[in-house]
Amino acid sequence: MGVGGNFWELLKPYARREGFDFLRNKRVAVDLSFWIVQHENAMKATHVRKPHLRLTFFRTINLFSKFGALPVFIVDGTPSPLKAQARIARYFGSCGIELTSLPVSEGVSAERSSMFSSRVQECVELVKLLGMPVLQAKGEAEALCAQLNSEGHVDACITADSDAFLFGAKCIIKRFCPNSKEPFECYNMSDIEAGLGLKRKHLIAISLLVGNDHDMNGVRGIGLDNALHFAKAFNEDDILNRLQEIGKGDTSQIPSCTKFEDNIDVDGNCPNIKQPHCSLCGHPGSKKDHMKFSCESCVTKDDEGCQRKPEGFKCDCCSCVLNRRHKEQKREENRYSKICHKIAEEPNFPKDEIIDMYLCNDNGYFSASDGPRIIWGKPNIEMLIDFLNFHQCWEPSYIRRTMFPMMSTIFLRDMSTPTGETLLFGQYEFDSVERVKMRYGYQFYVVKWKRAGVNINTSKVPSNESSVQQDVVELDEMVDLLDDAPEIHVDGCSFLFTDENMDLVGTAFPAEVKSFLQEQERKRRKNPKSRFQENEKPASPNSRSTQLSITEFFPSTKIKHRQSKQREESSNDADSEGSKSSKMKRNMSNSDKLPKSVRRRLLFD
Structure with a gap:
């Protein structure tokens, strides 16, 4: 899931469709649990023997040989208790059970089900037999993927969890379609920063407001649009501190981006006083004065009055500009005030453990100085044959060929x-x-x-x-x-x-x-x-592969038409033949004098 509120739809305009060689000789971190969950959901209606193994096997070979990538598989560690509680709340919510009626229980088990864990272990054993490196995360797999990406150990991450950006990922491949010219749907943090003006801490603040994997509810009454608008009002260094201050009840400060100058316009010489405007043309001045002579802003003859203002007209005079600015500022202040009051009413907001988890840069079992040990080996063919023969019942010759x-x-x-x-x-x-x-x-x-x-x-x-x-x-x-x-x-x-x-x-x-x-x-x-030799051979007009020019088409068609007419007339009497043929000749001679467009219409009709 990642960030709630249709977060991927917000990022969709900044997605890139990358080509076939995008991952050629590049290292890519793969969230293995995402693969397993994704394909099990897709194959619920089919009767496939252990689909998690089958699809992990084929996708790994495809990623390595077809796209030329160097995959690194990341396995989940122990999820945080907050995510386990959110997972339970999501399950009961899907069942239609009121969450408020559930008893508050301490010490919720964060471990996944034994069935899912066994499938993960089978896939880990498979990719190791294929010679692929496997790393285990301390917590979330996407967190370690993002850390490896931000530190330069890998070039991209393959995951559908949007909170990988919150953990610091630079490039995320959400999905790829091998049977297309542009198989990768790729999201770059640089494109998001340039398009939306949002950085990592801005995205963390949005996730706290709209909900995430560790707190599904977020702040009640705040959607993605309001959260986006609120986050843009602060720079990256102040956004999280300001959320904490508002959560404690301090709603007095107004972000600087919502303030405007009160008494000066762009030129710096106009007071904030509403001037009278003509109701006809909409420009400064009274309608009585404008009835006799047109104002300076209207371009008409001297003996005519002002022009009637078009629909949606907005005056650009100093007082109107300042008036619109003050109205916009008032709307922004009211919007900001409503968001702040909703945040202040939310108990225990924001949760510091969620912020610390997103900003943590220690998600794997390796030191920062040494870095992860990532080595690609060669497949162990014989053991791989035994493994797939046992789990998938494939013949050894088929495995070798694949x-x-x-x-x-x-x-x-x-x-x-x-x-x-x-x-x-x-x-x-x-x-x-x-x-x-x-x-x-x-x-x-x-x-x-x-x-x-x-x-x-x-x-x-x-x-x-x-x-x-x-x-x-x-x-x-x-x-x-x-x-x-x-x-x-x-x-x-x-x-x-x-x-x-x-x-x-x-x-x-x-x-x-x-x-x-x-x-x-x-x-x-x-x-x-x-x-080109075949194209140079002369072709008959009957050939479908030959396209004649317009000057070649009509004469040849006219000759055919005449010949067919003559064959029909030869079967009649001599007298009738002579009369009809003379009539045809007169018609043909007359048709030659017609314009080409008319002859074309008569021919096809």
Whole structure:
């Protein structure tokens, strides 16, 4: 949830749709609990065996191999007691039970349910077998994600909890759609500061007013608009202190941004006195004087009076400007006063423990000097096969085939180091760059891998698993990875094809890529017009693929029309044929004299 009051809708205008390579070679912190909750809610109506494992597996491979990111998984620690109470209040509220009727209980358990905790542990074991680093937070996972982002350990956070900004996050990826040209919906704190003028402490103040995960109610009677308006009235250093003062009953101070100068205008020479205005044109002066001669502000002839003022007219004279300013100031003061009184009536507001929690920069089990230990390893294939075979009942050949894109990405990255292995999976070697492929608006190399030994087993997914995948095809965003699985050809040798990042292949095998590009250039030079030869062949007017110009279309159509008329007339009597043909000739000769627009209308009618 995060901040209440449709907080994401407030930030929606400042979202960015980032492209396919946005996370290429970037470190990203992933709120693992968010993934589990998100996909379990999406698959409640389906019969998928352990969807949290299945979708974590495919999404991790997709994030690593397809988008080129380096994910760091963050696991929740012990939630604060305030969040546990808010969670209980949310549950009873959804059941229609009055919260005031609930007894106040001390020592509420902050631990999550044992079922959810077991699912988290299974996902942790899975991502560790995939070679991904896992860090545990002291409290909220989004708090550690935000700390890693603000300290520069990661480049972005993947979470849907908007309070990650309150913990100090700089870049949040709320959702991503792999099957689009712009898969990432990204929010940057710099864009929010530039667009709304709000900084971290401003967002904390808004969350205290409208409610959050640790205090669902906030201040009664204050919505997001009033909270936003109130927060903008103070700078970042004063907003939280002012909230504490108002919570103690001090509502006398007025923010400086609501004050205006009383007796001077922009030029500094006009008193605050309302002058008489003409009811006809709306400018200073009486209507009687303006009936004889037009005022200086109206542009008319001397013998005519002033012009009638248009609808919505506002006079720009000194007294009217000051009058509008005073009215606006009065409205602002009344609005501010109402908000202050509502805050003062709220008991124990604001809660200092919530403010301290949001401003805390110690959310992980590591020292500030050493930093977190983040290391990406290689997948343990054999143990991973045993794990997925036990939990998902997948065949080993299917698991190896699905893991191939991830292993090829690791192999290409390791080729730039002296200690890189020479065989992929210990069995395949780089053969060649087959071609360039366009996918989602981006170019990839189709790499051909040759197996050094005997042919591998090409068995497919088990039948029961195939039916499961068919059930969740609309919900599983990783299904395209299975559709793009390496294709196997058996012709004396075994070959597999994968789509790889062009820069990654160029760094790992520069000589082979250079040879491929030279060959492509040689083909283009040898036959530069090959792609246009088919278009240069003459085509008949009947061809649907040929679009004639207007000057070519009408003569050819006119000839067809004449020929069809002549064939119809040849089947009649000689006398009638002569009369009809002479009549047709007269009509055609007359139609030639008509304008082209008329001939076109007659032709199609």
